[in-house]
Amino acid sequence: MKVPISWLKEYVEINLPVEELAHRLTLAGLEVEEIRYVGLPLPADGNQETKISGFAWGRDEIVVGEVREVMPHPDADRLVLCRLDDGKQEHTVLTGASNLFPYLGKGELDPPLKVAYAREGATIIDAYSEEDPAALTTLKRKKIRGVESYSMACSERELGISEEHEGIILLDADAQTGMPLADYMGDAVLDIAITPNIARAASILGVAREVAAITDAKLRTPDLEPVMEGNSIEGKAVIEITNPEDNPRFVLGLIENVKIQPSPYLVQLRLKLAGLRPIDGLVDATNYTMLEIGEPLHAFDYDVLVKRAGGQVPKIITRRAEQGETLTTLDDVERKLDDFTVLVTDKAGPLSLAGVMGGADSEVTSDTVNVLLEGASWNYVNIRRTVSAQALPSEAAYRFERGVHPELAPQGVLRCLEWMRKWTGGTVAKGLVDEYPHPFEDVVVELTPGDVKRWLGITLTTEEIADLLKKLDFGVEIKQDLLVVNTPPHRLDIGEGMVGKADLMEEIARIYGYDRIPESYLAEGLPVQAGNRELDLEEKIRDSLAGLGLQEIVTYRMTSPAQELRARPPQEKAPEIDYVELSNPISAEKTVLRRDLLASMLEVVEKNFRNRDRIALFEIGPVFVPSEKGQEIQEITTLGICLSGKRNLPSWQSTDREIMGFYDLKGLVEELVSILHISGVKYLPESAPGFHPGKSARIEADGNLLGYLGEVHPQVVGNYGLPDRPLPAALLDVASLLAGVNELYEVTPVHDQPPVLEDLALVVDEEVPAGDVESLVRQTGGKTLREVRLFDVYRGEQLGEGKKSLAYSLVYQHPEKTLTDKEVLAIRNKIVKRLEKEVGAQLRSW
Amino acid sequence: MQEKLEKNKQEALDALDKIEDQDALDRWQSQYLGRNSVVMEAFKSLGTLSKEERPLVGKAANQVKVALESASREKETQLEEQRITESLASERIDVTLPGRRTVSGNIHPTNRTLREIYRIFGDMGFRIYRSREVETDLVNFQMLNFPPHHPARDMQDTFFIKSEGDRADNPLMLRTHTSPGQIHAMQEHTSKYPDDPPPIRIILPGMCYRYEQITSRSEVQFNQVEGLAVGKSITFQDLKGTLSNFARRMFGQSAKTRFRASHFPFTEPSAEMDVGCFLCGGKGCSVCKGAGWLEILGCGMVHPTVLINGGFDPEVYSGFAFGMGPERITMMRHHIEDIRYFWANDLRFLEQF
Numbered sequence A: 001m002k003v004p005i006s007w008l009k010e011y012v013e014i015n016l017p018v019e020e021l022a023h024r025l026t027l028a029g030l031e032v033e034e035i036r037y038v039g040l041p042l043p044a045d046g047n048q049e050t051k052i053s054g055f056a057w058g059r060d061e062i063v064v065g066e067v068r069e070v071m072p073h074p075d076a077d078r079l080v081l082c083r084l085d086d087g088k089q090e091h092t093v094l095t096g097a098s099n100l101f102p103y104l105g106k107g108e109l110d111p112p113l114k115v116a117y118a119r120e121g122a123t124i125i126d127a128y129s130e131e132d133p134a135a136l137t138t139l140k141r142k143k144i145r146g147v148e149s150y151s152m153a154c155s156e157r158e159l160g161i162s163e164e165h166e167g168i169i170l171l172d173a174d175a176q177t178g179m180p181l182a183d184y185m186g187d188a189v190l191d192i193a194i195t196p197n198i199a200r201a202a203s204i205l206g207v208a209r210e211v212a213a214i215t216d217a218k219l220r221t222p223d224l225e226p227v228m229e230g231n232s233i234e235g236k237a238v239i240e241i242t243n244p245e246d247n248p249r250f251v252l253g254l255i256e257n258v259k260i261q262p263s264p265y266l267v268q269l270r271l272k273l274a275g276l277r278p279i280d281g282l283v284d285a286t287n288y289t290m291l292e293i294g295e296p297l298h299a300f301d302y303d304v305l306v307k308r309a310g311g312q313v314p315k316i317i318t319r320r321a322e323q324g325e326t327l328t329t330l331d332d333v334e335r336k337l338d339d340f341t342v343l344v345t346d347k348a349g350p351l352s353l354a355g356v357m358g359g360a361d362s363e364v365t366s367d368t369v370n371v372l373l374e375g376a377s378w379n380y381v382n383i384r385r386t387v388s389a390q391a392l393p394s395e396a397a398y399r400f401e402r403g404v405h406p407e408l409a410p411q412g413v414l415r416c417l418e419w420m421r422k423w424t425g426g427t428v429a430k431g432l433v434d435e436y437p438h439p440f441e442d443v444v445v446e447l448t449p450g451d452v453k454r455w456l457g458i459t460l461t462t463e464e465i466a467d468l469l470k471k472l473d474f475g476v477e478i479k480q481d482l483l484v485v486n487t488p489p490h491r492l493d494i495g496e497g498m499v500g501k502a503d504l505m506e507e508i509a510r511i512y513g514y515d516r517i518p519e520s521y522l523a524e525g526l527p528v529q530a531g532n533r534e535l536d537l538e539e540k541i542r543d544s545l546a547g548l549g550l551q552e553i554v555t556y557r558m559t560s561p562a563q564e565l566r567a568r569p570p571q572e573k574a575p576e577i578d579y580v581e582l583s584n585p586i587s588a589e590k591t592v593l594r595r596d597l598l599a600s601m602l603e604v605v606e607k608n609f610r611n612r613d614r615i616a617l618f619e620i621g622p623v624f625v626p627s628e629k630g631q632e633i634q635e636i637t638t639l640g641i642c643l644s645g646k647r648n649l650p651s652w653q654s655t656d657r658e659i660m661g662f663y664d665l666k667g668l669v670e671e672l673v674s675i676l677h678i679s680g681v682k683y684l685p686e687s688a689p690g691f692h693p694g695k696s697a698r699i700e701a702d703g704n705l706l707g708y709l710g711e712v713h714p715q716v717v718g719n720y721g722l723p724d725r726p727l728p729a730a731l732l733d734v735a736s737l738l739a740g741v742n743e744l745y746e747v748t749p750v751h752d753q754p755p756v757l758e759d760l761a762l763v764v765d766e767e768v769p770a771g772d773v774e775s776l777v778r779q780t781g782g783k784t785l786r787e788v789r790l791f792d793v794y795r796g797e798q799l800g801e802g803k804k805s806l807a808y809s810l811v812y813q814h815p816e817k818t819l820t821d822k823e824v825l826a827i828r829n830k831i832v833k834r835l836e837k838e839v840g841a842q843l844r845s846w
Numbered sequence B: 001m002q003e004k005l006e007k008n009k010q011e012a013l014d015a016l017d018k019i020e021d022q023d024a025l026d027r028w029q030s031q032y033l034g035r036n037s038v039v040m041e042a043f044k045s046l047g048t049l050s051k052e053e054r055p056l057v058g059k060a061a062n063q064v065k066v067a068l069e070s071a072s073r074e075k076e077t078q079l080e081e082q083r084i085t086e087s088l089a090s091e092r093i094d095v096t097l098p099g100r101r102t103v104s105g106n107i108h109p110t111n112r113t114l115r116e117i118y119r120i121f122g123d124m125g126f127r128i129y130r131s132r133e134v135e136t137d138l139v140n141f142q143m144l145n146f147p148p149h150h151p152a153r154d155m156q157d158t159f160f161i162k163s164e165g166d167r168a169d170n171p172l173m174l175r176t177h178t179s180p181g182q183i184h185a186m187q188e189h190t191s192k193y194p195d196d197p198p199p200i201r202i203i204l205p206g207m208c209y210r211y212e213q214i215t216s217r218s219e220v221q222f223n224q225v226e227g228l229a230v231g232k233s234i235t236f237q238d239l240k241g242t243l244s245n246f247a248r249r250m251f252g253q254s255a256k257t258r259f260r261a262s263h264f265p266f267t268e269p270s271a272e273m274d275v276g277c278f279l280c281g282g283k284g285c286s287v288c289k290g291a292g293w294l295e296i297l298g299c300g301m302v303h304p305t306v307l308i309n310g311g312f313d314p315e316v317y318s319g320f321a322f323g324m325g326p327e328r329i330t331m332m333r334h335h336i337e338d339i340r341y342f343w344a345n346d347l348r349f350l351e352q353f
Ligand SMILES: [Zn+2]
Pocket: B277, B278, B279, B280, B281, B282, B283, B284, B285, B286, B287, B288, B289, B290, B292, B293
């Protein structure tokens, strides 16, 4: 809502500087997003709480001038010379303004044309500047086509009013020649964000009411008694409301014998500053009134209605659109109507989309003579649905879809008729036709100082509360400790009962001042405290993996099936995957919710591999699995890990230039499960979609699936254009990890008995998994075998085809005594025997 | 004989003085303390001496031996020290060469900020409650006092999810804010304690989604941290105090706060909390756009309708709620001008935290 200060001042006295007013409004919930200065002086530099734009017109340099004569330029057809008086002396002013050409050669003009005159040295906007905001320029003496020029009559663009630059500003005749233009029409425009609860302030009067309340000033309400010198409206039009739920009130007024002409310049200026385009006196009157008091209005050409009624009295009927009904709106679009759209019709058919836009057939034109003026109130739901179905936002609908009080309908019509009379010279018919089947009952809320204390914490007396509410025009009756509060007849935002109390609390707090309410620190007892085990675990995983050298990433949860398919080798077209699909995707890349973290991670590797020799990533986030018949969509928190490139950062010292592979990632996963104290973890050869069939493993903990680990399938690596080298990744289910975590793990004692160290090399068939050999060694060694570490895997000719040697370094230690060689040998022999028997292992002879 | 010994001692000590390395010392030791040295010869000759002479010569020889051995040890220590000093003087490394870097990992900036928020509210007795990202219109909007077609829905453009069958006014959607978690948390709480439920203090973090074009200022996904306190004596003063305390811990002890009236359908009264710009101290800078204030969070007293939907009697209970954006806070604190950095996962950005 753009609010010119000059207009606001018609309804409330304002003595504060504009920025201070903006500050007060902002604190009271009418956030001023920008102050645009149009001619008035800007505040001194320094802290600008509110964004500021625009520029000031020099009081001595830019004044009201009068053009007495428009004369031809001796050498240029497209330029004219003006004899112009600036209140001090006469000047010859050169201009190419198109709107002066009609006065060319007309001699001395009577009355003269009032213009915005910029003297030599004045600073104005350079109309040809491409910059934003446009650059300023200072008028200097120079010769243009042989004529000396040092000053000019300004266009709106040159003064920062609008983009208009074809013609110069032609002021109303009452502008006083020589007066500083800033005094005559300088302004500052507040751009206020209107939240839905203060829709009542979507008008100059509405904002003025708030200003009056927060600055303790008096509101001046507009005059609602137009000069009505015509015949009575009675018998000129009839109203029929089909459904009062949709259309609580419908009011008509009539003005006859209008003469369509432009409205006064200052009216046009205000409309422009408020963001609307002036049309003519008639249309401007409806828009001006809407901005002024908040009631959108619609003007019908009365003679068209009479004609449509076959010469009879027009009957206006409001009703829902029927099946298949259409209406051509005044933007010349034929619109198919929905059953929720409310129409203003007559017996011949639809006239307008109620509260949204008029129909082409009955709109006022430059030939209109008699005007029937509609002011109504509509159910906001129908308006919203129609605006969205027809993609047709409008200033009128903006207000109706936020709710306009029915009381504003007659007020709007009366006010608008008077503006029409002034700006088109018509005669207003006496009276209104007012159909109001079920008058709206304004809410009454009962309130006590105890309620205020309970919600806001502050102690106020009944009188203090009443004073605050009265500033906003609430009617308040005090009955001992009780306040009976009547909602004023312009607002619809106060609820009933408890809700109404809460609504009033906001009004009391706002006007009292949020900043005056002291701080306190929750005297309420502490709730029962509880941790969040899942989150704690996630955070522990984050810390662990970051500590192990991995970077956390967070990727988009939205993707497309095609993007996820990149993480599959071509032949693995797999069964059709179901996705959670968006019904209104924002782009072709974001049509579904992801089912897989692998694709997300590979995209990040793809993006970074050219900048980094070593990439080590992890993400913890949900994947989404669609519901099976009425079940909830599953959000499965998944941990993804991915490594790519060199194990170590290249360095002047480093000798390790190896590329990370399966065992690098397995080491990380082993480290992670050890940090989390998950026991019984096994790695079984099994592949998952997108992984290398021979280089991946299923991870289990005590038989429960934790996830998969492996090198990404080489063709998938190719899909992302990544170098042809191992790219290990793991996908783990966070809930399963959590289930395996044992916070109460046992710690074994440490002993000082001398350990016995020895190596053991076993030759087994290639197919025998090393994991099996190691667990047999451990099992057989029992408690005395404290450590088993594989330090070498060897394959070679002397072992024979299909054989490998696994070399372990073993540490034996007894808790209480020094082991003898004999005791150690006995355990060792047991281990070797068991391995011979179970996996056919042979001791390797060196 | 004593004279000879005394002379030999003097000669040895003079020679020792001139010695400058270990080899010379070794030779000296063999010459003056070795088998054929004057001292040792003197010991050997004791048997040939008279009974009277024997103790005198023996004593003298012993004195010389002790003196020479002691002098020799001293020399040895001196030579050792000299060698260490020389060796240290010759060993030099270039301390300006880069160190051996261990690869270090890092936590995403949003999660770092979230942790700080968890910690601060955790200290004030708030526990963390998380809820689902796919929601229904009922919980995301209607139970939070956004009836169907309510104009406040305009501020939260929504991603809807395809579903089988007509869900009428209750479509599935991606949550547009973390506020539906309030409803879940309150309902769980009041069904667990149907009579006289104890107070609630929770914060609700999580990813939210809005149908907005991705630009430097807006994203389709963003995190939010919501907070909720419900009890029998909670007032707007508590809201101001708790959130100002938060601001002081998050942004520094001197952080100033101010509360402006605002509107959210699920709170009444509603407010925005601004924090005095902690970068320029309120003088105005590019981060606060010259205003001296930064918009940090929205808040308000829980709307009676929302309390009822959560299972609380608004005649007895009251509460406050608030919500903030951890990415926005991170952006302000680290002068990040483009929100797209957060999900772009350019390591050159992420590694800087
Ligand atoms: Zn600043």
